Amino acid sequence: MKVGFIGLGRMGAPIAANLVHARHDVAVWNRSGEKARPLVEAGAILVASPRQAAAGRDVVLTMLADDAALDAVLSGEEGILVGLKAGALHISMSTIAVVTAESAAARHAERGQSFLSAPVFGRPDAASAAKLFVVAGGDPAHVQLATPLFDAISQKVFHVSEKPSAANLVKLCGNFMILSAIEALGEAMTLAEKGGVPKAKLLEVLTGTLFDAPVFRNYGAILVEEAFRPAGFAAPLGLKDMRLVSQAAEAGHVPMPLLSLLRDHLLQTIAKEGENIDWSGIARTIAKNAGL
Amino acid sequence: MKVGFIGLGRMGAPIAANLVHARHDVAVWNRSGEKARPLVEAGAILVASPRQAAAGRDVVLTMLADDAALDAVLSGEEGILVGLKAGALHISMSTIAVVTAESAAARHAERGQSFLSAPVFGRPDAASAAKLFVVAGGDPAHVQLATPLFDAISQKVFHVSEKPSAANLVKLCGNFMILSAIEALGEAMTLAEKGGVPKAKLLEVLTGTLFDAPVFRNYGAILVEEAFRPAGFAAPLGLKDMRLVSQAAEAGHVPMPLLSLLRDHLLQTIAKEGENIDWSGIARTIAKNAGL
């Protein structure tokens, strides 16, 4: 398929590589062109603007850091909206606000273009291994169209709604659930440790019984080893995501006291440990607050 | 093995039945003798006091509702402490406070008796199916001695510490983790539903990705179906357990804000819904607080 790909960060680069690897015809653009080099060597074409990455393509995919970055590549003379032909499809994989997805969908619709929200679960290593989970929101026909692309990058696709932004909401819920699990583990491990039970022992019991899921195994290991640096997913990014959840909660008048707690722990973590720490570093904050 | 068994409630009865079934010689006692009938028909002996249930036995097991009930069967002229011979072993399976376990261990030690803490994870159906998980704390020799009994009732034993009360702490941490997972699911499902995503759809994505564990599958189904009545594990029992966690946290000077939140949600649930609701009913409270 003729695709454009915009955003070659820690997630975008391996995703784009898998698309090239699956023999799609890929035009790439990134704010700093440097990062495109390995992809070009693998067969991608480097273009000079988001507009060119979209022009003449069936599909353009974006994987960007935040809402502002998405807006920047969509808008303006050199933006996707100008470049994408009528009927072509924009697949947005970034973790963005529900309202931002709604706005992007509306702007594409005005121009007769299509829009699919397809945020993903998985860290960069899962992206490299084509083992992501895709959460798709939009027209079933567009999901159908995107299937060869999703096949190249993921292990499973969940089509959650015909409304694109619903996929973003599910993604935000998922990130909230992850940090909630870390908070619960952090508090339990601190209590256990102060009572003489090693963290690893508690984790063994938990994952050996009711808590036998990747979220507890993966983050449990990080907490046991206190492997908070280098940051796999930095605390400020986690804070950004929790802010997006909070915006959705405020718009819907949903009190989420656990979310409030997570934000406060992220703020304390950044205030005390700096920005260069994994979001699971809230567990260090929890332990320190108990005098450990 | 010659064992005594005290406490034939929703958990104790099926556990005792499995011990009889495994051809152990079981003397049973319960506050209301009525409940012993099926066990007696299956081959158990009904005795008239905790003391008699302990007398002449290698091991006496207790599975009681709370700390006060354990103290009642331990103490006094007709209690276990008087009945149990020197060198014999008391295995306490109840979910009790850390300090209560420490006190029981000390009282047995004074009389040359042995004590093993062995609280379990699993609901009554798991007890019937001999699929419990045992969390054992105490002398390895005692765990060794108890192995034929644990084999008859559980699928796995975790020996977490030589200190009996450490097992109780781990059990309390586990219950805290379960209710934390319910809280997180409840908040995420409420946010999703108000945004147009059905709870079941969110759960499918979660359990299909990072949250593929019994705690999310089992309680997730309860939350989707709002199957809070009849109570599998009633909110006041959950509140009692969270109070025990809180006591341990206060003794160890461990701030646990998520625990505080869980307690407040249990209190609101009981205040609004009454005592006859499952502890997972906090999810109903969360939904109602958002106007659902």
Next chain:
Amino acid sequence: MKVGFIGLGRMGAPIAANLVHARHDVAVWNRSGEKARPLVEAGAILVASPRQAAAGRDVVLTMLADDAALDAVLSGEEGILVGLKAGALHISMSTIAVVTAESAAARHAERGQSFLSAPVFGRPDAASAAKLFVVAGGDPAHVQLATPLFDAISQKVFHVSEKPSAANLVKLCGNFMILSAIEALGEAMTLAEKGGVPKAKLLEVLTGTLFDAPVFRNYGAILVEEAFRPAGFAAPLGLKDMRLVSQAAEAGHVPMPLLSLLRDHLLQTIAKEGENIDWSGIARTIAKNAGL
């Protein structure tokens, strides 16, 4: 003094009236001109744009609903920035974000204009009675210049910093403190009432001892009488203010768990009671959560 006044809402109208009453020469502008009629009858001049309200004046004062409204009257061809002469002073009395005040100060400075932040404490009745408290941030010379105006509308001026936005921060802290006092009163009154002590009795003891301050007397009476409607200061406005506090806290990496709690209670109050309720209506939410 020749002044312009923009924003004739529930606070702005009585403030402007007091300026006219003190024989200042006042040009007024409001989005809906209707509200200017009583002022014109009292001697004010009605002009056709923010630009005209600023043009040829020594000082222009603004009292607007939110950050967007301030931006609207500042910007564009018909805005204050275009109208105000070099050296003239803009006094912003609205409750706005710290960053919005910083931006306004910078935009005025670029044009050689002056800027003073002067948010106020007090409800509309205090504004009518010229009994407001002014919290001023900015150059002492500008505070000096504004003194005749402040004298006409307030009982006291606090000059807190040479940085204008510091006054906005103090104002936000004050609103946070007020809602905190309401939360504390609401929880204590609920506990007392469920224990058989009438709310009024508790309030009498509190205000008769350590809590003898307007915030407890005024809001305490509202809580005792459950006089949440009509809204003196509506819950959505309170939520907006708490969002501004939260933005400042997030920017400064300040965990504020009490603030988080207040926001969740405002959200629940709006979700359950609708938008037409006083922000002190969180006390009703607190009482209902306890089954009252």
Next chain:
Amino acid sequence: MKVGFIGLGRMGAPIAANLVHARHDVAVWNRSGEKARPLVEAGAILVASPRQAAAGRDVVLTMLADDAALDAVLSGEEGILVGLKAGALHISMSTIAVVTAESAAARHAERGQSFLSAPVFGRPDAASAAKLFVVAGGDPAHVQLATPLFDAISQKVFHVSEKPSAANLVKLCGNFMILSAIEALGEAMTLAEKGGVPKAKLLEVLTGTLFDAPVFRNYGAILVEEAFRPAGFAAPLGLKDMRLVSQAAEAGHVPMPLLSLLRDHLLQTIAKEGENIDWSGIARTIAKNAGL
């Protein structure tokens, strides 16, 4: 009046001194007799047991550290219950649990003795100056009887209920309100300080406007000066009081999320700063959590 006085701690000693000073006939008892010396020099009689302090007296007053201490002086062969004559009155001034007051009232009633709960607001300096506030619960005739005693030690008496324990509930609500005010001040001062506004400046605005009450002036000064040591009222005592509030809240099914927050901050303060810090030291914890 012929009175007995039990408990010569930091509060009890000056109260007893004022009773002696007002020419009442006072028999004193304290666990460590040493502390009675100045009182004996002033005219009190030192007796050998709580029983003797009560025997032959019209009224016995107790001012003790906690519920256990009260139980200890009430019970046993040498206790108040045995010593006090029928019809005589026990006035309990300690800050104790609601259920403890109810139990004491019942035990006295069984013996035909009377009981008045009369906890006080005020620090030791207010006790010395006879400027306490008394919160009385019980029969109006008993309050009448106690009036000459209250006159000697306090500036005002609030008779809140005919039920003695209601006074204890009001006292606990008051202590909860005080710590709530400290929490709110602590969060606001931290936000202000990180934004460049000195704590003292914020306090000046608050106490100069809506927050002109002793609780803000007194604790505000402590927070500005960070005068947390020596402890006027130590954090572990504050934690004890908050536990009593929590017990009452749990018994009444009253969710009190602000109370939960206060307890967690006290726990963190004790874990990090040790036990020898004023309960207002939670403000230091709040500041440190923000990186100050």
